Amino acid sequence: MWSGLGQAATVAQLVGADVGGLISMIMQAALTAQQNKKECEQLARRVFMIAELLPHLQDPEVMPRPEVRRPLAGLGDTLREAHELVMSCQGMTMVYRLVTAGRQADKFRDVQSKIDSYLLVFPFISHIYITRRLDRIYNILLPNDMSTMPSPSSGSHSHEVELQAKVVLHGDEGEKFTFAELAAATNNFADDREIGKGGFGTVYIGYLLSDGREVAIKRMHKDEMHGTMAKEFLAEVAILPSLRHEHIICLYGSCVLEHEKRQLLPPFRKIKMVEERLIVYEYTKNGSLHDHLHGTPPWPSSSSSPVRASWKMRIETLLGVSRAIEYLQCYNERPVIHRDINSSNILFDATWAPRLADFGASVRCDPSTRSVRPDAIYGTFGYIDLECAMSVIAKPTIDVYSFGVVMLEVLTGMRALFYQEEDVHKVFNCWEDPNTIPAILAEVTLPFIEVGEVWKVMDRRLTPEPTARQLEAADLVAQTAARCVRLRGEDRPAISEVVANLEAALELARRDG
Ligand SMILES: Nc1ncnc2c1ncn2[C@@H]1O[C@H](COP(=O)(O)OP(=O)(O)OP(=O)(O)O)[C@@H](O)[C@H]1O
Secondary structure: OOOHHHHHHHHHHHHOOOHHHHHHHHHHHHHOOOOOHHHHHHHHHHHHHHHHHHHHHHOOOOOOOHHHHHHHOOHHHHHHHHHHHHHOOOOOOHHHHHHHHHHHHHHHHHHHHHHHHHHOOHHHHHHHHHHHOOOOOOOOOOOHHHHHOOOOOOOOHHHHHHHHHHHHHOOOOOEEOOHHHHHHHOOOOOHHHEEEEOOOEEEEEEEOOOOOOEEEEEEEOHHHOOOHHHHHHHHHHHHHHHOOOOOEOOEEEEEEEEEEEEOOOOOOOEEEEEEEEEEEEEOOOOOEHHHHHHOOOOOOOOOOOHHHHOHHHHHHHHHHHHHHHHHHHHOOOOOEEOOOOOHHHEEEOOOOOEEEOOOOOOEEOEOOOOEEOOOOOOOOOOOOOHHHHHHOOEOOHHHHHHHHHHHHHHHHOOOOEEOOHHHHHHHOOOOOOOOOOOEEHHHHHHHHHHOOOHHHOOOOOOOOOOOHHHHHHHHHHHHHHHHHOOOOHHHOOOHHHHHHHHHHHHHHHHHOO
16 A cells, blocks of 8 residues: 555655645646636546546556656646636636636646646556556545544544454354365365455355355455455455345355464563465356456457346336445444445346455445545455545445546446547547547537537447437436536435436336336
8 A cells, every 4th residue: 555645745746736635736726716627627527537547657667768758848837727717717707707718618728738738647547457447545645744633533444444353353254164175175266166256356166065166265365464455354354244235246155264373582472473364255157247348358249248238228227226225324233335336346246246456446435424434445446435545534425436437438338448449439439530639438429418519429339320219228327427426515416316207217228028
């Protein structure tokens, strides 16, 4: 995990400005802008991309490269300019507005293109990081004193982890497996049993010898037995077993292998060392939504996938996941925030029903405030709620935001953040000059959705000519998604409204057969 303070200092040295502070100020001002709201919002989204990008510059592989460092010169000045511009939209008289309207539009265009020139560094970075799916925590926007803030009496993530540790002690974490049982189930974690790798560790398919159950076993990386990954393990085993929903992955149990070490020097006590942490889930055999939409092996784009072929299936998937989120928010005494909703964490079971997975970043809210102050910003590139990243208060609205991005992904077949030409061609095949600057899905699609031209952004791989009902259903999904990704959490729809709209969209898609 990045230390907020150390990181800010290094990035500041690199760019010559308090980039984190400036970005925070721009985003804050964009939230309260009275004029040019759309332009301010667009600028805030672009600037936030820079915030997501900057932490990666500290990687020893990346930082020394001149092709990364050189383009960043002057970033501080551009951010200051952007801040001034957004601040100038806070309040103006009508006359002043009329006089300056044209100039303001030019200024927005100018600043936007300057920001884009910094983002040119991004394809290079994202090539390294999205494929490795490494650092999921972006502390760049946290106030510098965040790491030294005392934990509030209720609701902080560390307090949550303490509580979770207690829950584990009380045996609410599902079945307790022994390491030997899980080693036997996976043929001693043989290479041919490996399904994939994530930030937490390696996932294996296994068959429990006791009852023949087919399971997925996540084994934490050896060098991550403490710190963030241990927290993720505790969050998952404390929260997930208590959740029962047809669209939420089922956690069967876990295994913590410890050994005792005797200290030879005084005070001659034994200490327990954790050697292994593993989680055992139901096995879902049909890959993830991300695999199907973006053709990730073993589901290459040429394979027949119901997700790729049918609008009805796509809307059913969204509806299932929205119901799971509604359950988390509305049917738990302390609402649960998943905090990492993205298409990789939506898995398909044997019947192709979607299952929301990966609860390692999840937290329970304080029931009175329906919020929690976590100790870090979690999420995956392209899905993180800007408002939460700024306020460092997690609310259920952050899952609505991330789910809105997933809805746009399903609608367009494009990634949450895309930079490859092939992605651009997939939908906007009318564009002759594909944009080489990385693009944010919401930013690219919203202008079309807002003017009722959803057909221009629909995934053409399904049907080159959608029917009238498919268009109507897609429009309902798109309009709902557009509201979910609004900058201010309070402007987003409640999850129950999202569920109702998806039910209506599914009804339309079903009538088409
Ligand atoms: N219960 C499961 N059944 C089948 N496959 C699974 C299961 N859980 C995870 N996988 C697969 O294992 C791989 C790694 O999953 P994991 O959740 O560790 O990582 P991720 O979600 O891709 O990344 P990260 O954890 O960093 O967000 C993915 O391809 C995922 O689809």
